[in-house]
Amino acid sequence: MAQIIQWYPGHMAKALRLMRENLKHVDIVFELVDARIPISSRNPALDDLVADKPRLLIMTKSDLADPKRTAAWLEYYQKAQLPVIALDTRGHQATKIVTKAAKEVLSERLTTLAEKGVKEKPIRALVAGIPNVGKSTLLNHLVQKNVAITGDRPGVTKKLQWLKTPTNLELLDTPGVLWPKFEDQRVGQHLAMTGAIKETLIQRDDIVLALLGFMRNYHPAAIIERYHLPSDVFERLNNVDLLLLITQKLGFKDDYDRAAERILVDLRHGKLGRYTLELPTDHIGEVVVDAD
Numbered sequence: 092m093a094q095i096i097q098w099y100p101g102h103m104a105k106a107l108r109l110m111r112e113n114l115k116h117v118d119i120v121f122e123l124v125d126a127r128i129p130i131s132s133r134n135p136a137l138d139d140l141v142a143d144k145p146r147l148l149i150m151t152k153s154d155l156a157d158p159k160r161t162a163a164w165l166e167y168y169q170k171a172q173l174p175v176i177a178l179d180t181r182g183h184q185a186t187k188i189v190t191k192a193a194k195e196v197l198s199e200r201l202t203t204l205a206e207k208g209v210k211e212k213p214i215r216a217l218v219a220g221i222p223n224v225g226k227s228t229l230l231n232h233l234v235q236k237n238v239a240i241t242g243d244r245p246g247v248t249k250k251l252q253w254l255k256t257p258t259n260l261e262l263l264d265t266p267g268v269l270w271p272k273f274e275d276q277r278v279g280q281h282l283a284m285t286g287a288i289k290e291t292l293i294q295r296d297d298i299v300l301a302l303l304g305f306m307r308n309y310h311p312a313a314i315i316e317r318y319h320l321p322s323d324v325f326e327r328l329n330n331v332d333l334l335l336l337i338t339q340k341l342g343f344k345d346d347y348d349r350a351a352e353r354i355l356v357d358l359r360h361g362k363l364g365r366y367t368l369e370l371p372t373d374h375i376g377e378v379v380v381d382a383d
């Protein structure tokens with residue numbers, strides 16, 4: 092799990108500069124977002140950076156996300172004309188799905204080149220996304236056993252290194268690490284709930300109380316069943332009292348920090364079911380998303 096990183100404007104500027112440099116050399120950007128938190132795991136800085144470069148949005152960890160909400164997000168992005176797919180990046184279909192989608196995004200250009208009789212060249216791609224979103228997993232999956240690194244020989248000017256894949260994709264070997272924007276405290280909470288960042292002990296209570304508040308409307312049965320609570324518990328208790336009751340039910344006496352930690356572990360390990368914390372109609376931070 093990524094640690095909470097002290098993120099200074101200088102770091103951000105350097106990361107973005109590096110990515111801008113690398114973007115010149117690719118045909119397409121694979122922008123990864125976590126399907127459970129499509130708002131909080133996206134950095135709008137990429138929009139400006141990528142500008143007119145073809146882009147494929149890849150919603151990772153869709154196996155952990157709520158399928159209905161994923162469908163709503165796919166529809167939203169399709170309406171916004173942003174090519175998008177959702178997948179389990181570890182799944183055996185990942186290579187096929189990503190390659191097919193990338194070819195579709197570039198289809199016009201590929202057809203033009205074919206008509207001009209230009210021999211098909213590999214599609215060069217850059218994988219970008221926030222920490223823990225699945226960049227390395229996807230890279231490794233696409234590359235399979237065909238890793239072939241070009242350039243960067245000693246004594247030779249440093250070249251970009253490309254990873255070859257069996258499907259005529261070439262991937263830049265260093266993914267672009269974007270950093271989430273924390274302007275809204277819910278962004279931090281959502282990143283911590285999904286395990287993208289590690290929370291401090293002090294933040295943990297707030298995060299778990301926010302989670303219980305979310306589950307109250309979204310999926311109360313998951314909490315009731317997991318912690319053997321009375322079925323009307325959400326009607327009777329506020330979030331603080333609910334946490335105290337769960338603490339007792341877990342046999343942790345009055346150690347509610349320990350209970351909070353357990354609840355987060357349960358959530359991250361899928362013990363509270365599949366979930367998506369954000370919808371296209373949510374307004375979080377400065378990211379204004381609207382389905383209309």
Ligand SMILES: Nc1nc2c(ncn2[C@@H]2O[C@H](COP(=O)(O)OP(=O)(O)OP(=O)(O)O)[C@@H](O)[C@H]2O)c(=O)[nH]1
Pocket residue numbers: 093151152153154155178179180181220221222223224225226227228229268
């Ligand atoms: N369930 C599930 N887990 C995934 C998926 N993709 C990645 N993971 C897991 O998420 C964790 C983080 O994946 P990484 O590939 O290391 O993420 P990263 O973006 O390279 O992370 P950094 O190196 O921190 O930038 C790992 O435990 C992966 O196994 C997915 O689609 N589904």
